[in-house]
Amino acid sequence: MELKYSHKLIIDNVGRFIDLTELEKQKYISLLAEVKVKKKTFLMQAGEITKYEYFITKGCLKVYTLDEDGVPHISMFAVEDYWTGDMASFITKEPSRYFIKATEDSELLGISRANYELLFKEIPKFEKFYRILYQRSLINYIRRSNYGISLTAEERYIEFKRKYPNIINRITQKDLAAYIGITPEFMSKIISKVNRM
Amino acid sequence: MELKYSHKLIIDNVGRFIDLTELEKQKYISLLAEVKVKKKTFLMQAGEITKYEYFITKGCLKVYTLDEDGVPHISMFAVEDYWTGDMASFITKEPSRYFIKATEDSELLGISRANYELLFKEIPKFEKFYRILYQRSLINYIRRSNYGISLTAEERYIEFKRKYPNIINRITQKDLAAYIGITPEFMSKIISKVNRM
DNA sequence: TAAAAGTCTTAAACTAGTTCATTTTTTTTC
DNA sequence: GAAAAAAAATGAACTAGTTTAAGACTTTTA
Structure with missing residues (x-):
């Protein structure tokens, strides 16, 4: 049985932690919804109650909040082979404080809360998959929460560049500043300083 | 069958997410080791490979790293009914970068890596327990990693006080500064300012 | 393909937080 | 319960990061 590329990607991802039979793979795939998001449009917005957890098969998205002054704080960039969403809202059913916006045309596979619960009933092995996935996250x-507090902005930038060389040239400097936790102006200074070194 | 207080505490903690039979409770308890740590002594030190994950039944401990300049950064205070340890080292078997030191005479229940793995084999329900535990953490x-970046030190202090009123009066101001991510001197200034308001 | 909108750079004045040094207060230890 | 050690307070000089503003460069859109 031939799987399409996006399904192959998610099955491989799951396959890193648990082994599935062909039947289980089919069952799992049947619980997933395909979603496309055009560049600059929202996958979800603050105020909504999150109905899906997502796996990205193509593209790039940013997950962020706006503070009282309307300044964005990006908590992650999600690209191919990453999981994303707002787990707090997905689990507690409280309105999300996050926006998720595509920075490139993107394709995702989503699992609804109902199917997420069904999954554990139908294929209990998935408890193990999520146990390990959450453990790693x-x-x-x-x-990261230590880096945020103990490193300077310049060190956080160098660390990001080292750790995510594939992401850094897909995002704007402004978005990188909102992730690092500084102003775009100071980001600009850091980058020109680091490049001069 | 009467359980001792510490065992009752951990069984209640586990019982929040999964139901265990009497036999399973006995089995689980048999996999736990009792550990006592005197105030100001170490439960573990950087460089060691973590052999246990711990549940605290009495006391208070601080989990911290030292940066290149020898400045401590506290990542959590663990009190009764909390889980602690260095999961990264426990899972990857790489040397830990953390110290865990008791700030009060403390008592803990530890599960070794071997027993942690055995637990999933013997009582698969524990995959669900840990899946939910990790999800909540x-x-x-x-x-917290957003707070670290988007709030000022004063706001982080007010937030800590609101969220952990039971912990704040059990720790020193110096340790609180190492958690908030500022110098003890600036912590002192913030506290006197906030109290004056 | 021109105009509009957004991103990046640079610089000067400012503020949150650090550093260093000293004194007072609290806690620990014998 | 006195002496020693550690924690907390205070203040002055300093630095990392912000704010505001203006001009140059790039990307998007009609």
Whole structure:
């Protein structure tokens, strides 16, 4: 049975942590919705209750909040083979504080809350998959929440460049500033300084 | 069957997400090690490969790294009913970069890596427990890594006070500064300013 | 393909947070 | 319970990052 590219990508991703039979793969795929988002349009907006968790098969999106002064703070850039969404809202059913906007034409696979719950009933192995997925994300976030506090903006920029060389040339400097946590003006200074070194 | 207080505490904690039979409770408890740490002594130190994940039944501990200049950065305070350890090292078997030191005489229940893996084999329900536990921690960390970047030190202090009123009066101002991400001197200024308001 | 909108750069004046040094207060230890 | 050690307060000089403003460069859109 031939899988289309996007399904192959998600099955490979899941396959890193658990083994699925052909039947289970079919079942899993049947629970996923295909979503396309054009560049500069929203996958979701603050105020909505998140109905899906997403896996990106193509493109790039930014996940961000706006603070009281309307200044954006980007919490992640999501590209191919990444999972994204607002887990807090997805789980608690409270309105999200996040916007997710495509920075390139993008394609995603979404799982609804109903199907997410069904998945654990039908294929309990997925408890293990998500246990490990969340464990790994947690390790990343713990590291990142320390970086945020203990490194200077310049160090955070160098670290981002080293860790995500494939993402840095797909995003604007302004968005990078909103991720690093500084003004676009100061980002510009840092970049010209680092390039001069 | 009467459980001792510490075991009752951990069984209640687990019971929030999954239901265990009496036999499963006994089995689970048999996989836990009891650990005591005196105030100002280490539960673990950087360089070690973490062998346990811990649940605190009594006391308070701080989890921290030292940066290149030897300045401590506290990533969490763990009190009764909290889970702690260095998950990155526990999972990857790489040396930890964290110290965990008791700030009060403390008592913990630890699960070794071998028993952690055994647990999933013997009581697969625990995949669900950890899936939900990690999911919730993740939600907290995502929130916190945004706070770190988007709030001022004064706002982070007010937020900590509001969220952890039970922890704030058990720790020193110096440790709080190392958690908030500022110098003890500036922490002192913020506190006297906020109290004057 | 021209005009409009958004992004990037540079610079001067400003503010949040640091550093260093000293004194007072609290906690620990024998 | 006195002496020693650690934590907290205060202040002056400093630095990383912000704000505001203006001009140059790039991308988007009609």
